Amino acid sequence: MSLLSVRGARRVFQTPEGGRLAALDGVDLQVGAEEFVTLLGPSGCGKTTLLRAISGFEALDEGTIHLQGADLLRLAPYRRPVNTVFQSYALFGHMSVARNVGYALEVRGMGRAARQARVDEALEKVGLSGLGARAIGQLSGGQRQRVALARAIVAEPRLLLLDEPLSALDRNLRQQMQLELKALQARLGIAFVFVTHDQEEALTMSDRVVVMRKGRIEQIGPPREIYRKPRTRFVAEFIGETNLFDLDAQGRTPEGLIFAVPNPPAARFTACLRPSDFHLAEQGIAGVVTKVVYLGADLHLYVQPKVGGPELRVTARDHAAAPVVGAEVHLGHDPEALHLLEA
Amino acid sequence: MRQSTFLAALLAPATLFLGVFFLGPLLIIAVFSLLTPGLYGGVEWSFYHQNYGRIFGWADGIMEIYEPVYLQILLRSLGFAALTVGLCLVICYPVAFWVARLPPRARLFCLFLVTLPFFSSLIVRLYAWLLILKPSGLLNQTLLATGLIQTPLEILYTQSAVVLGLVYVMVPFMFLPLYSAIDNLDRSMVEASMDLGANRVQTFTKVVLPQTLPGIIGGAVIVFIPSVGNFIVPDVLGGAKGLMVGNLVEQQFLSARNWPFGAALAMIVMGVVLATLLYASARARSAAHA
Numbered sequence: 001m002s003l004l005s006v007r008g009a010r011r012v013f014q015t016p017e018g019g020r021l022a023a024l025d026g027v028d029l030q031v032g033a034e035e036f037v038t039l040l041g042p043s044g045c046g047k048t049t050l051l052r053a054i055s056g057f058e059a060l061d062e063g064t065i066h067l068q069g070a071d072l073l074r075l076a077p078y079r080r081p082v083n084t085v086f087q088s089y090a091l092f093g094h095m096s097v098a099r100n101v102g103y104a105l106e107v108r109g110m111g112r113a114a115r116q117a118r119v120d121e122a123l124e125k126v127g128l129s130g131l132g133a134r135a136i137g138q139l140s141g142g143q144r145q146r147v148a149l150a151r152a153i154v155a156e157p158r159l160l161l162l163d164e165p166l167s168a169l170d171r172n173l174r175q176q177m178q179l180e181l182k183a184l185q186a187r188l189g190i191a192f193v194f195v196t197h198d199q200e201e202a203l204t205m206s207d208r209v210v211v212m213r214k215g216r217i218e219q220i221g222p223p224r225e226i227y228r229k230p231r232t233r234f235v236a237e238f239i240g241e242t243n244l245f246d247l248d249a250q251g252r253t254p255e256g257l258i259f260a261v262p263n264p265p266a267a268r269f270t271a272c273l274r275p276s277d278f279h280l281a282e283q284g285i286a287g288v289v290t291k292v293v294y295l296g297a298d299l300h301l302y303v304q305p306k307v308g309g310p311e312l313r314v315t316a317r318d319h320a321a322a323p324v325v326g327a328e329v330h331l332g333h334d335p336e337a338l339h340l341l342e343a
Numbered sequence: 344m345r346q347s348t349f350l351a352a353l354l355a356p357a358t359l360f361l362g363v364f365f366l367g368p369l370l371i372i373a374v375f376s377l378l379t380p381g382l383y384g385g386v387e388w389s390f391y392h393q394n395y396g397r398i399f400g401w402a403d404g405i406m407e408i409y410e411p412v413y414l415q416i417l418l419r420s421l422g423f424a425a426l427t428v429g430l431c432l433v434i435c436y437p438v439a440f441w442v443a444r445l446p447p448r449a450r451l452f453c454l455f456l457v458t459l460p461f462f463s464s465l466i467v468r469l470y471a472w473l474l475i476l477k478p479s480g481l482l483n484q485t486l487l488a489t490g491l492i493q494t495p496l497e498i499l500y501t502q503s504a505v506v507l508g509l510v511y512v513m514v515p516f517m518f519l520p521l522y523s524a525i526d527n528l529d530r531s532m533v534e535a536s537m538d539l540g541a542n543r544v545q546t547f548t549k550v551v552l553p554q555t556l557p558g559i560i561g562g563a564v565i566v567f568i569p570s571v572g573n574f575i576v577p578d579v580l581g582g583a584k585g586l587m588v589g590n591l592v593e594q595q596f597l598s599a600r601n602w603p604f605g606a607a608l609a610m611i612v613m614g615v616v617l618a619t620l621l622y623a624s625a626r627a628r629s630a631a632h633a
Contacts, residue, residue, distance in 0.1 A: 055534075055537075055538055056537075057534050057537075057538075074478075076537075076542075077534070077537045078537040078538070078540050078541055078542050078543075079540075080537075083538055083539060084534075085536070086531050086534070086535055087531075088529070088531050090529060090531035090532045090534065091532075091535075092532060092535075092536075092549075092550055092553075094552070094553040094556075103539050103541070103549075104356060104539035104540050107536075107539065107541040107542075107545045107549070108540055151535075151539065152539075155540065332603035334378075
């Protein structure tokens with residue numbers, strides 16, 4: 001049985017213009033006991049609303065949320081056995097690091113001595129041993145992030161909710177924290193529900209990614225499946241860069257590019273190819289390089305097919321003979337890589 | 344060098360103004376409080392400590408008589424001011440919370456309402472209270488008509504009337520700093536507290552109150568100080584029983600024409616206020632650092 005179970009969650013907001021906006025429009029989600037699940041989507045897709053409904057700061061109009069079989073919606077936020085790492089960290093500025101971390105134990109009436117041991121343990125887990133006496137104002141952004149994390153795990157919740165906790169960190173620190181979070185989750189053996197709009201973050205850390213759009217779940221799956229086998233055009237475009245082709249039953253685009261499609265599902269359908277699925281070849285799609293973006297080890301090429309239509313995005317290894325703007329190239333691809341979308 | 348000349352030029356007007364019109368009179372009061380009262384008002388230029396002796400208890404018993412009533416009035420004034428601070432706090436805190444949660448336009452309107460009393464004269468507003476509180480006034484008429492009381496309440500010219508008046512005058516001064524502190528309160532902190540298992544009471548005492556403490560201290564100071572020395576409110580609403588130290592000072596200067604004694608009283612009030620201020624700023628500083 002799953003740890004967290006959300007069924008038919010629906011939440012409608014009144015917009016300032018008087019309209020109605022469904023932040024959650026029938027969401028079903030199961031999270032396993034030691035699973036790292038990421039809610040991914042653009043702003044306004046409902047991912048934060050879903051997280052807040054689980055933590056208790058947002059009500060649902062319809063639907064149920066159960067944790068280990070217990071009905072969460074009947075519990076006030078402070079009675080729910082889940083903890084949250086807030087986007088702004090929301091650390092208590094008038095308390096020391098140790099008192100922040102021990103807060104959940106303090107309000108449960110645990111004595112100072114017993115608290116101390118648990119606080120030290122939590123600080124150690126996030127790599128902040130010995131900083132308990134510091135004031136919040138003396139910490140760097142990365143350290144605050146860790147205090148917020150330690151504070152949220154000190155009460156040993158079965159489920160930790162994280163609301164874009166890494167968005168305020170710089171890129172290097174963020175990548176380091178991504179790996180640390182994943183390691184911490186595995187070590188604690190608890191479930192994480194992580195909200196982000198950063199697809200790279202979602203792919204790096206998650207066991208499963210939940211792609212959301214306009215209050216609905218577009219696709220749930222492991223990162224590789226989300227990336228390689230997107231179900232819809234939205235998922236294909238939101239996760240990484242992609243080339244989309246509208247094909248007919250013969251595998252032809254309106255401009256006349258031809259792809260090998262063994263079993264066309266319909267008279268008209270959409271297929272996608274990732275930029276890395278193309279390679280420079282002796283023959284294939286003929287085109288002209290219009291733009292070259294240098295990415296270090298790789299180059300990102302924009303290629304205009306001779307037959308017309310939208311530009312193709314192609315990833316190529318950088319080397320001395322790499323194509324330059326204006327060069328005529330031929331693009332080949334692995335026929336297996338062509339993925340057909342359902343919608 | 345040029346910069347410091349420039350700075351001096353900028354600061355000169357304010358320094359000059361405060362020096363002449365603030366420190367000057369203060370110095371005169373301080374000196375007068377240690378001089379002999381003149382027979383027909385004014386002062387004689389000889390040292391005389393019994394102005395303070397009359398208040399604190401070392402008067403000679405012939406020319407100057409020690410009267411505990413002065414200390415009593417001083418203590419009463421401090422009590423009234425403290426009570427005013429407490430009542431203003433109790434009234435303003437929930438209201439400030441409520442206003443801070445309103446939509447922006449309603450919030451602005453509420454802030455306008457709070458500052459509305461400043462648009463008319465204090466004296467006029469206090470006389471309005473006189474009309475409301477007097478035995479045949481609006482309050483008693485209403486209570487009599489609804490049958491809640493059988494005989495008119497004696498509120499006017501009591502200590503209650505003075506405290507009521509002080510609270511009425513001071514509420515905006517408490518409200519604004521409180522509102523600003525509460526408005527700046529990070530809501531996610533309240534959520535974090537509840538998320539970590541603190542119920543509403545715990546969240547209030549452990550997070551909301553400490554986070555808004557600077558506003559509470561600020562409001563308390565700017566309500567307490569003018570309340571201690573206030574003489575208009577007790578003058579209009581207080582009568583003999585509601586006399587405050589401000590009235591005493593006024594009487595000594597204007598009616599009794601004992602300037603040195605009035606000056607001594609004023610110096611004591613100032614000492615008390617200064618002590619309060621230093622204590623409050625120390626508390627505010629420790630609250631900000633903790």
